[in-house]
Amino acid sequence: MSQTQYTQELPLRKRIQENPRPALVWGGVFALLLLVEFGALIGMALATLEFFVQVVGGILNGIVDLTGLIASAESAIDSARTAAGQIPTLLSRDVVPNQGHRTAAGGWEGTFLGLSPGVSWSIRFVLVYAYLFFFVYWLWKGYDVFVRHYRYADWTPRDDVVERLRDHRWGQFGFVVVLLFIGLAMFAPTLAPITYQDDTIRPYGASFEYYDEGSGEVLETNHGTANLASASSGGSNPENTVSIGEYDDYGRFHPLGTLPTPGGDLFTSLAYGARVSLFVGLLAIGISGFIAVFLGLLTAYYKGLADLTAVVVSDSIQAIPAILLLILMSVVFSDHWIADFYNGGLLIALVFGFLYWPGIWRAIRGPAMQVSEQEWVDAARSYGQRSTVTMRKHMLPYVVGYLLVYASMTIGGIIITTSALSYLGIGINPPTPEWGQIVANGRSYVTTASWHIALIPGVLIVLVVTAFNALGDGIRDAIDPQSDTGGEAASEAAATGGGG
Template sequence: MTTARPTSAEAAPAVSERLRQTPWPAAVWAAVAAGLLALQLGALFEFGGSIAVDTVRAFNGIEALPGRVGVETLLGFEQAAAEFPRLLSRETIPNHGYYSGESEEWVVGPVYYDGQEWVGTFLGLQPAVAWALRVVVVYAYAFAGVAWLWTGYNWYRRDYRVADWTPTDDVVDRLRSHYWGLFGLLVVLLFLTTVLFGPALATTTNQVDNVDPYSYEINYWDAEAESVETTTVGSANSQSSSTGSTNVGPMSYDDYGRFHPFGTLPGGQDLFTFIMYGARLSLIIGLITVGLTTGIAVTLAMVSAYYKGRVDLALVLLSDSIMALPGLLVIIMLSVLLGGTWLANIYSGGLLLSLIFVATGWPGLWRAIRGPTLQTVEREWVDAARGFGLRPSTIMRKHVLPYVMGYLLVYGSMSLGGVIIGIAGLSYLGLGVNPPTPEWGRAIGAGQPYIGTPSWHISIVPGVLITTVVIGFNALGDGIRDAIDPQSDTDAADTGGVERGGGA
């Protein structure tokens, strides 16, 4: 039974008053937050510093700007943050080392073990075991953060929220019973964990393995010389390529004692590291694209719905003109025409891709929310707001926008997957992100000639990941759509109280 909403200030004290009356849940939640943050504070500072350095470097390369900004201070901050201890890093749980040439023997019951002793790995474990341990710790940390957020939400509902019930409660309850949407949420959480903790999950760094491999050295055990030798990463990569005739497949070691969870690329780079770093760029481009597209489409939808007439007609003609063009050909044409401009220098061409997707994608969202916006503008409360003399911008922001937010949530979750697959498709054609920046579509293109050989993993692994991520975002969009749909209550009643679990 739902408790009636309080109707007086005495029965419904403010949140601040409730915090004073019941401080312990908030204190425990804040203490857990501080502990989780302290474990990764160095990584947070390093990530912020790297974003700042990349931004300054990108804009320093724009000839249209009159001046140049120094990056020495930012580099110093980033390096200092990199030395700050954190739980989730290759330095805390290192997975790269070399075989010492010695073996360790022991017997556990009837099982005899003759293992290799490794130097440089965590507790002397094999690189594969050390890497797997770090992956488990990373995902345990990520899901502890999710549990912390969910617990905080429930405690807020129980102890601090003024209202006993809000429409959001029904949305959350419906989403919790929507199994297809929960599957999508799980995939999205795994993808976001990959984006946030990709450098910690990777077996090495993109700088060492892909950008400048000949400037870094590794030690390895030379079986013929029976001694520990030194070589550059670039030389080791050239001898660890996957080209069909030679192959380093998934979950295997190369001749230099380096473990490759997904195998290697044709150039010998670690495919898992390539994918981890490529995921971050894909999400950044996707978020920029969805954010800009949403902002443009929502603004134009509210303007056309409020003023109607010629304004709406002009936007209809403009959107129809853009949608009548062959989308893929337009995107390819703009990528080629603008590929040599200063825009292509920002984030390895990521900003250019975002702007192209926005320019060709906003009419679809505008069309989707134009109808609901027109219906909302005709409501009584909008007429009342006009009568009170409120400005059009205030009316649209406060009295129209909240009623189309549900459409935007569904669009955002489903469009991110589409943007990711679009980026991969352009990179596959050689028109996407500038090399050597990692991108999933470039890995698929590099492995295409070897699909029928033992090096099938180069294309198949990133292809499967792209498909899974896109399905996950679409499933989450389906779940959000069904959760915010009031008809879900009717459907549940018609089926005897059994709520929907599918995504249809």
């Protein structure tokens, strides 16, 4: 691999000016990738902003009455999101529509190029994931461009980490499945064969046309009525269920079949349920990871009383039964604004963030203690460098790798625990979809023609949790050159599960 050599130290901007072509080519393609999805990206950014406005506003509202200001901010954000929704995007339902109706001649009207809804949806599905994988590949290509053309050193320890990760098939499997899961959550509005609003939120508020074979005419109904008539009701008669890859009597294609009453689309519920799981997992791991790193660096640097206090507090928190705490918090905050987010999803994420930081802190405490004893840390102290600077520059980079390992394994435990709580009826509340909740709704249909209701989300839960553990195992083996890559280590990681 050829690499540009630099004989003197130059800022990155100067290095790019001396050899602009690789950066321009990469930047041009990257800008194009963002441009074709600009409307969707702006919508996601505004949705995130709205979430923070609601959270911060809810906290401050208990101190100062900001109801009017918060309402104005939310209204402005909603207007901006509506405007962003008008921006054409490549991966949208309007570009490749899949909802249409049959014609008397046997064709389809309203679908992409007159194709059947199943084929139209499949094209959109493939386009979404092709875009996602190429986007990730191009990010990797950007790192490769930097290494080849703009990096000073011929070699860094990171090169060995990347090389070990290239050969770690078990970790690569985990990465691919996790990427599929994240794509399902991010592109849920595009991937869903039926919009979430029509399928779950306001099924009786939107109508659509369908071809009635009995009368030979195109009639009109709403999704709520069609859902009731298309519910998978179990039993031994396959005619009483809409199963995998089938159409209902209203010409709507269901890639994974339908649910019990009110008979919503299973794939739509799984896609938006992935959003809930990802939200809970990322927020919980973000909170617990931040606390763990902060205390890990603090206790490793100062030791003594600081370390003893953290040990006592972490032991006390780990002694609290998680389910009892969740039940208690659900009752205490039942009428609070926190319980309204994702119908309990935010509350669960906050509780998990509080419960999981002791485990992560203990996992990174050892490496933090180890690096705090290194000569460069003692040298920084002797030269009078501030403690915060020493922790940030000389200790944090060493700890981050271990944080990624344990965070990726813990997030799988958070997802499966959230599903288990929803299965028991104390997790995410309807109508917000959640995978464990879907399994609970379909458990009485396992031995019937509607077996898909519980089996598919159950398999997805196992697959995603295993993938997060596999990814964590791959990162661990890549960071630690003494660990085994793949093989027995991979088998052990799969068997032990993670974080829960």
